[in-house]
Amino acid sequence: MKPAPFDYAAARDLDHALALFGEAEGEAKYIAGGQTLGPMLNLRLSQPDRLIDLGRIDALRDARSEGDRVVFGAGVRHAEIEDGLLPDPSGGLMPQAAARLAYRAIRNRGTLGGSLVHADPAAEWPNILLALDATVHLRGLAGAREVRLGDFQLGYLTTDLAPDEIVASISIPVLGPTARWGYHKLCRQPGEFAQSLAVTVVFGPGRVRCVLGCAGPVPLLLKAVSALAGGVSGWRDDVRTEIAAALETDLSAAGIAVDAVDLRAHAATVARSMKDALA
Amino acid sequence: MIRREIALEVNGRSVHASVEPRQSLADYLRDGLDLTATHLGCEHGVCGACTLLLDGEPVRGCITLAVAAEGRRVDTLEAFDEDPLMNLLRQAFSEHHGLQCGFCTPGMLLMARDIILSDRVASDAELRVALSGNICRCTGYAGILRAISAAREAWQARPHAATGPA
Ligand SMILES: Cc1cc2nc3c(=O)[nH]c(=O)nc-3n(C[C@H](O)[C@H](O)[C@H](O)COP(=O)(O)OP(=O)(O)OC[C@H]3O[C@@H](n4cnc5c(N)ncnc54)[C@H](O)[C@@H]3O)c2cc1C
Ligand code: FES
Ligand code: FES
Numbered sequence: 001m002k003p004a005p006f007d008y009a010a011a012r013d014l015d016h017a018l019a020l021f022g023e024a025e026g027e028a029k030y031i032a033g034g035q036t037l038g039p040m041l042n043l044r045l046s047q048p049d050r051l052i053d054l055g056r057i058d059a060l061r062d063a064r065s066e067g068d069r070v071v072f073g074a075g076v077r078h079a080e081i082e083d084g085l086l087p088d089p090s091g092g093l094m095p096q097a098a099a100r101l102a103y104r105a106i107r108n109r110g111t112l113g114g115s116l117v118h119a120d121p122a123a124e125w126p127n128i129l130l131a132l133d134a135t136v137h138l139r140g141l142a143g144a145r146e147v148r149l150g151d152f153q154l155g156y157l158t159t160d161l162a163p164d165e166i167v168a169s170i171s172i173p174v175l176g177p178t179a180r181w182g183y184h185k186l187c188r189q190p191g192e193f194a195q196s197l198a199v200t201v202v203f204g205p206g207r208v209r210c211v212l213g214c215a216g217p218v219p220l221l222l223k224a225v226s227a228l229a230g231g232v233s234g235w236r237d238d239v240r241t242e243i244a245a246a247l248e249t250d251l252s253a254a255g256i257a258v259d260a261v262d263l264r265a266h267a268a269t270v271a272r273s274m275k276d277a278l279a
Numbered sequence: 280m281i282r283r284e285i286a287l288e289v290n291g292r293s294v295h296a297s298v299e300p301r302q303s304l305a306d307y308l309r310d311g312l313d314l315t316a317t318h319l320g321c322e323h324g325v326c327g328a329c330t331l332l333l334d335g336e337p338v339r340g341c342i343t344l345a346v347a348a349e350g351r352r353v354d355t356l357e358a359f360d361e362d363p364l365m366n367l368l369r370q371a372f373s374e375h376h377g378l379q380c381g382f383c384t385p386g387m388l389l390m391a392r393d394i395i396l397s398d399r400v401a402s403d404a405e406l407r408v409a410l411s412g413n414i415c416r417c418t419g420y421a422g423i424l425r426a427i428s429a430a431r432e433a434w435q436a437r438p439h440a441a442t443g444p445a
Contacts, residue, residue, distance in 0.1 A: 002301060002302075002306075003301040004301070005280070005281060005299065005300075005301055006281075006300055006301055007281050007300060008281075008283060008300030008344070008346050010346075010347075010349070031344075034342055034343065034344065034347070035324060035339075035342060038303075038323075038324060038339075038341070038342025038343070038344075039323035039324050039342055041301070042303075042322050042323050042341070042342065043323060051300065051344075053346075053347060055347060079336075100408075102412070103327070103411060103412020103413075104337060104390070104393070104399075104409065104412065105327065105330050105337040105338050105339050105390070105412060106324060106339060106412065108333075108336045108337060108338050109333075109338050109339070109342075109343065189411055190407075190408040190411040191408075191411045191412055
């Protein structure tokens with residue numbers, strides 16, 4: 001199993017990466033950790049003419065606090081988040097999720113930016129960073145722009161990114177001291193992609209964002225469920241029936257039909273995430 | 280055919296090579312350097328047979344490009360013949376039925392060594408999770424888990440364990 005032939009160039013910095021993209025003949029593609037693109041190349045699902053490696057751009061590996069936000073370079077690796085080596089805007093949510101994202105050998109290479117650009121609705125970061133209300137900062141041949149993550153992912157494996165554009169960084173608001181969160185991933189084998197994945201972040205009284213992965217083509221910000229969570233004080237077990245009803249409201253508003261088994265799985269992960277956030 | 284010159288360090292030795300950009304690091308090590316401890320199973324990141332160390336960290340050799348290893352340090356199982364912890368692991372794997380056909384074993388050993396040295400894993404339950412990215416089709420895992428636990432105990436109980444270098 002070998003990739004189709006391609007040309008390769010390692011970029012020194014973002015400007016160099018864009019220049020390499022601009023001069024490429026045929027289809028050019030960026031590669032970061034290669035933990036998604038690598039399998040796709042091997043399976044020949046992707047057959048670019050040129051790969052532009054972002055892995056040597058130091059600026060993409062940086063993470064720093066900036067006022068009330070933490071800004072992660074797109075090349076920050078899952079393992080660095082797992083190990084708690086970087087500023088954490090999420091009160092422990094991101095390190096905990098990173099530790100169950102794929103396997104250590106993959107986490108040592110795979111990046112935050114690559115995961116957001118791949119845009120798999122079953123992946124951790126597109127869901128968790130949507131709940132945290134992250135913003136992505138892009139650089140392209142035409143200049144720089146920023147997009148709220150909720151507007152970035154357009155469909156299954158599809159984003160608002162133009163082919164030449166690079167995710168440079170991801171900025172995430174720092175949770176306040178009273179914020180709470182809950183996160184649950186359902187999968188048969190640790191490290192697999194989720195069958196269902198839910199995250200609830202309580203930013204403050206009445207301000208809740210609950211996100212569900214795996215149910216639709218994109219991570220779903222559950223409005224009715226979030227409103228329900230914002231309206232109750234503390235967790236009660238009987239709130240589960242209300243969660244299931246609110247979830248059905250949210251899914252039908254999004255035009256998503258799921259079968260009874262998946263519905264139960266999603267209702268369970270949503271309830272568990274909410275329980276941990278409210279308890 | 281497109282080729283690129285690369286220079287890297289493999290098992291402590293400097294090597295220069297001309298590789299196709301599409302060649303995986305695992306293929307280069309096996310075909311270019313005859314280092315065949317790195318096995319290839321699934322070739323899409325799932326099984327862990329191709330695990331090797333890149334700058335000291337375990338990675339998948341099947342989805343790491345050889346060109347991307349330019350200037351980096353690569354260690355395969357062949358580098359660990361004299362490694363005290365690897366010797367404990369090898370002994371424990373044979374004592375506890377940690378292998379049968381041996382296909383998964385290089386990946387298991389490199390992962391196990393990283394797990395023990397990194398101290399990320401405290402309980403047996405966490406050890407199972409930490410090994411979930413390495414598939415074995417023979418042993419049923421119980422022997423592998425016993426072997427790693429035994430090697431870890433022996434490693435932690437060795438003289439000067441608290442102060443000695445890893
Ligand atoms: C066996 C296995 C199990 C996995 N399990 C999980 C899991 O449970 N959960 C999970 O979330 N993920 C999982 N993954 C995927 C892993 O998290 C990847 O690391 C991640 O999805 C992609 O990151 P990358 O840096 O490797 O991106 P790459 O593979 O290098 O690139 C992916 C895509 O993003 C583009 N890209 C990358 N970086 C940028 C950038 N800065 N700007 C613009 N475009 C960019 C590339 O062109 C490509 O299209 C798994 C992978 C494997 C192989
Ligand atoms: S051969 Fe690399 S993970 Fe299976
Ligand atoms: S010993 Fe045969 S695959 Fe593990």
